[in-house]
Amino acid sequence: MKVLEAEFMKGFIRMADDGWKMGWHERNGGNLSYRIKKEEAAQVKSDFAPSGWKNIDASVPMLAGEFFLVTGSGKFLRNAVIAPEDSLCIIEINEDGEQFRIVWGLVNGGRPTSELPSHLMNHQVIKQKTNNVYRVVYHAHTTNIIALTFILPLSDEVFTRELWEMATECPVVFPSGVGVVPWMVPGGRDIAVETSRLMEKYDVAVWAHHGMFATGENFDLTFGLMHTVEKSAEILVKVLSVRPDKLQTITTQNFKDLSDSFKVTLPEQFLKP
Ligand code: 13P
Numbered sequence: 001m002k003v004l005e006a007e008f009m010k011g012f013i014r015m016a017d018d019g020w021k022m023g024w025h026e027r028n029g030g031n032l033s034y035r036i037k038k039e040e041a042a043q044v045k046s047d048f049a050p051s052g053w054k055n056i057d058a059s060v061p062m063l064a065g066e067f068f069l070v071t072g073s074g075k076f077l078r079n080a081v082i083a084p085e086d087s088l089c090i091i092e093i094n095e096d097g098e099q100f101r102i103v104w105g106l107v108n109g110g111r112p113t114s115e116l117p118s119h120l121m122n123h124q125v126i127k128q129k130t131n132n133v134y135r136v137v138y139h140a141h142t143t144n145i146i147a148l149t150f151i152l153p154l155s156d157e158v159f160t161r162e163l164w165e166m167a168t169e170c171p172v173v174f175p176s177g178v179g180v181v182p183w184m185v186p187g188g189r190d191i192a193v194e195t196s197r198l199m200e201k202y203d204v205a206v207w208a209h210h211g212m213f214a215t216g217e218n219f220d221l222t223f224g225l226m227h228t229v230e231k232s233a234e235i236l237v238k239v240l241s242v243r244p245d246k247l248q249t250i251t252t253q254n255f256k257d258l259s260d261s262f263k264v265t266l267p268e269q270f271l272k273p
Pocket residue numbers: 028029030031071072073074075112113114115139186187
């Protein structure tokens with residue numbers, strides 16, 4: 001089968017296009033990666049043409065031998081739908097998890113996203129954390145979350161609690177909460193280490209003054225998670241634009257009742273009065 005005929009490719013392109021339509025991917029902003037299932041890779045392998053090995057700038061031994069579909073660096077996510085073979089690539093990780101090679105795509109040259117270290121280190125963490133279930137890592141420049149990083153303290157507790165309070169279903173959609181990375185230089189190993197450390201606890205990491213990373217089992221759940229967190233941030237921006245304090249909100253007791261009803265465990269850390 002040709003790579004472009006594969007279902008995972010169609011799902012990936014739809015997600016990139018949906019993110020563009022949400023306004024999260026100005027210019028080349030944002031990037032996406034998918035850890036391809038063994039049987040999916042086997043179906044399209046005849047379409048691969050491997051190039052040379054290159055350093056990842058991160059060590060991901062738990063991903064040795066895996067294939068990933070990723071966006072290209074400098075590529076606009078809005079173009080994934082019209083020219084996937086120019087915008088995207090499939091990479092293979094070598095046997096010690098230090099190098100990758102492009103096996104498909106980027107037909108006009110280029111390299112995988114500059115955030116490849118963050119994507120792969122996150123994949124390594126979530127693969128272990130979820131016992132091989134999570135496969136998608138998504139980075140988007142979500143307007144309202146970015147705005148909040150200028151006016152809220154950059155702590156996991158404050159961001160989680162404020163976002164949970166903005167919509168009743170939030171603690172059900174992201175019960176473990178969200179982590180916050182202070183401003184750091186993007187595109188390298190250091191920010192990758194910080195972000196992947198947060199992914200051990202959370203499915204979402206906020207990058208101060210930059211955007212967000214969301215992880216999940218499939219395209220729908222990961223996109224839905226990004227959308228839910230960003231929508232909650234939008235409500236908070238609206239509330240704070242009207243007045244600096246809330247007249248009423250969802251209380252700690254409300255969250256406890258919700259966790260009983262919906263059978264989700266909410267960390268004590270976020271249930272302080
Ligand atoms: P890339 O074009 O290299 O993916 O970078 C975009 C981005 O959002 C960096 O954080």
